[in-house]
Structures are given as structure tokens and as C-alpha cells.
Amino acid sequence: MATVSDALDGGIIVVFEVPAWDSRLPLRPLWVTPDLLSWVDAKPELHDTAFAVGARTLFEHLLTMFCDFRCADHCPPHAGDLKRMTPTKHGIWKMHPPQLRIYGWCPGQHQFIGVTAALESETKADRKLNDKKLNEVRDFIKKHRLERTVLRGDILAVFPHPA
């Protein structure tokens, strides 16, 4: 069985780096797959102002959420930002930036590994897409023998409030 460190060393996942212009200090880890980074960079809808929400592109919203995940005092920054996917026994979570879905798992408390993503509109158009993405994350975990890194439990178990 592999560990998160093994996955990092092997380049299977990378630490999401907070941009220099956000001066906050990172408090918690967020890892993503290189494929997810590439998807975000290449997906036209994320950078098209025609899809903007609140005068920000979907990419800018995603960047804000990733930075908040790493740096905000409270995690998740908002209760609706992270949801556990059903069936819950697999320990797969999805992050909800505006109009986006980021799928992954939590290897520890206040930690997240993003594996794959989809537009919210794509999940509405294809009702089975969420299940496909869940299986994609499960396959990723299995392929890289990361099963033991999956932390299971509800939102209070995985993202407990500070005492």
C-alpha cells in the first residue's frame, strides 16, 4: 500500500501552491493531480467571461476556493463547499466551487486530494456523470494503491470544528 508521500514523490499528485499574491499562510494541505491542473487550464468555460458568476470567471472562483481551503481560518470555508458522495462508504468527496465540481478524497482531517472535475452543467446534462466521476476517483485510488489513505466519516469527522 502506498502513502500520500509516496504519491507525491512519484508525481501522481502535487501540492496545490497558493499564488504569491495571496499573502496568507497555508494552514492545511491540498493536493491535486497534474491531470486536474491541466483540465482547469484547458477547459474553455472556466476562462470565458460569458460563463462568469458574480463578475468572476469560474477559474477565479476555483482559485479562490482552493486558496481558502488552504489558508482560511475555518475549513471548509463554507458548509456547502464540500459534500460527501453517496454511497458514503467509499469516502469520496466533492468540492463545490460555483458552477464546478471537484472530485476527490480526504486522506486526513482538513485535507483533500482533488482528482478530477466537471462542470455543474455537465452533471445536470448527464445524470450518471457524478457516479462516473466517483468511480474515476475510486479507480485512481485503487490504481495507485492508496486505499489506506482514505479517511471515512461524515463532515464533522473529517472536518471537525476547532475545540
Add this chain to the structure above:
Amino acid sequence: MQSFRTQLDDRRQVFVLLAGEIERQLREAYDRKFRAGLATQSSLADKLGINRSAVHHRLMGHTNMTIETIADMVWALDQAISVKISDPAIINGINHSSQVKSLTTTVGSSKKPALISAIPQTATVQKEKVDV
């Protein structure tokens, strides 16, 4: 360590940072009130005379709020407000002063100075303070 290849220009960075900071502080203020049983999105909506969904959209960053809308949210949440626009060069110049160390805890790194300073609350302040 890696991030997106897509980079925001300086102008967008300021906007994204400012909008994110305002929304984050409003959400945190709301969460404190909600956990204390002092506010819900419905109660805020009633207080402001708007729909609950409008409150939700404001808290989630789905709208580009005007200054008046931000002020409304701050008022509805019984918060105080503190605005600080600063020149990074000047902040860097005075960063070693012991007088301002407590206000610029993250400025001393290689990163740029914080756009929005975190001014600690004092026990004598009645209302909670929101830095915008």
C-alpha cells in the same frame, strides 16, 4: 508544489483577492451568528427585505456586490467594518517597527503584503469587527 499555468494579471488579482476576502469575512460572520443561534439566511433576508436566495448568493460569491450591498450585509449581521488600503512599499518600509508587527504578521514573508489587514478585535468593542 504546483499551481495552474493560467495566471491572473495584477488588476484581476486585486479584484479576486478583495471579493474573496469580503465574502469570506461575511461567511465567517454569518457562521458565527448561525452557530450561536442568532441568525439564519431567512432572518437576514427578512431584515434586509430581500429573498433568502439573494442572501445565499451574496454569501457564496455568486454576485458582484456593490458597496451598498456589502454595507447592508454587514449591518444585517450586526458587524462593524474596517477598511484599509495601503501602499505595499510603505508597509514593507515600516515592517520592522514593533508598533506595527501585530498588524502585519504575514507581510514579512517573501510574499506581497496583505491587501486587507487583519486588525485584532478588542474586548471593549461591542460589535464584531469585519475588515473589508
